[in-house]
Amino acid sequence: MPTSICPECSEEVYVDAEIEQGDVASCDECGSRLVVVGLDPIELDKKEESEDDAYGGSDDFGSYDFDDDRY
Numbered sequence: 001m002p003t004s005i006c007p008e009c010s011e012e013v014y015v016d017a018e019i020e021q022g023d024v025a026s027c028d029e030c031g032s033r034l035v036v037v038g039l040d041p042i043e044l045d046k047k048e049e050s051e052d053d054a055y056g057g058s059d060d061f062g063s064y065d066f067d068d069d070r071y
């Protein structure tokens with residue numbers, strides 16, 4: 001399993017072998033959510049906690065974020 005370094009606590013973070021850029025991993029050590037910003041080598045950056053990300057999916061796939069107050 002590939003590893004990278006957590007930007008928050010500098011511990012090794014295990015990431016999925018099939019992880020892709022933009023995916024989110026989490027650090028077991030400090031619990032930070034980390035976004036994959038590079039793959040060769042794997043680089044992680046701290047994910048901003050501003051969005052409600054309850055689904056944890058990749059919502060970068062087109063803007064699909066309609067609310068009912070607009071039609």
Ligand SMILES: [Zn+2]
Pocket residue numbers: 006007008009010011027028029030031032
């Ligand atoms: Zn960490």
